[in-house]
Amino acid sequence: MRDPRHIAITGASSGIGAALAAHYARPGIRLALAGRSETALAAVAADCRARGADVVASRVDVTDAASIAAWLESAAADRPLDLVIANAGISGGTGPQVAPTDLREPPEQAAAILAVNVGGVVDTVHPALRIMLRQGRGQVAIMSSIASFRGFAGAPSYCASKAMVRVWGEALRVDYAPHGIEIAVICPGYVKSPMTDANDFPMPFLMPAARAARIISRGLAANRARIVFPLRLYWLLRVLTALPEPLLDRIMARLPRKRGLRPR
Ligand SMILES: NC(=O)c1ccc[n+]([C@@H]2O[C@H](COP(=O)([O-])OP(=O)(O)OC[C@H]3O[C@@H](n4cnc5c(N)ncnc54)[C@H](OP(=O)(O)O)[C@@H]3O)[C@@H](O)[C@H]2O)c1
DSSP: SSSSSSSEEEESHHHHHHHHHHHHHHHOOOOEESSSSSOOOOHHHEEEETOOEEEEEEEEOOOOOOHHHHHEEEHHHHSOOOOEEEEOOOOOOOOOOSSSSSSSSSHHHHHHHHIIIIIIHHHHHHHHHHHHHHHOOOOOOEEEEEGGGGGTTOOOHHHHHHHHHHHHHHHHHHHGGTEEEEEEEEEEOBSSHHHHHHHOSOOOOBOOHHHHHHHHHHHHHHSSSSEEEEEHHHHHHHHHHHHHHHHHHHHHSSSSOOOOOOOO
């Protein structure tokens, strides 16, 4: 959608979500920002207000479906919602293990990742779609990842969660287009944020969050179905995944692993 004026973003308290909020913030724009960390969210809101935007910041956990729906309905109550970005996410991998007999990815970690990255996205997108069906227009952006295109041994549940929301969003796009609703999936490579700051391995083509926000907003303005970047990393992955499976398995086994999810 070109020139959205009322934008809701989950996971706006840091990283890509905060960069998107700053990118869109200017006079005439209203931002509904959600996150869990009140202090971090307040700092992002203050920065966006200083840029001239009207900001409503709310502490919302995306694993609480009723709260997410209430947050979006309240944002849409007095002004149509143009764009909802389901961005909140967590990551954790199969990095250093406690003992060799431990499961490579603890079940609690897999459950937490699926709850936020899948459940949280679905529970954000459904109320957004209900609102936009009433409005007869709007755009929904779903944060996936380049990691959605192949399961990496270093982050099984994370890759699977991102694959689910990408494929889901791509399917939804077709049915909602006749209702004036645009749906996009966003598949970034490595973007500098607290999420990637936790990685202790080289990240090819790592880019600043502000640059990612510019690329994402251009893709959304053009109503692109898939916003994948950087293309160099995407094509590298396409070549890698075209290799014969036994060779690919050997390469995958050597790739670095994300650290395990730290309990909050
Ligand atoms: N950085 C990358 O390289 C990269 C690449 C591809 C995709 N992505 C995706 O981009 C999105 C943003 O990641 P990021 O890199 O910006 O990471 P980040 O800085 O860690 O930001 C994650 C955001 O999600 C929020 N969040 C997490 N759990 C939540 C919950 N249960 N309820 C509400 N908000 C929650 C966090 O809020 P609080 O801190 O306030 O809890 C934070 O604002 C994620 O979906 C991630 O998977 C990132």
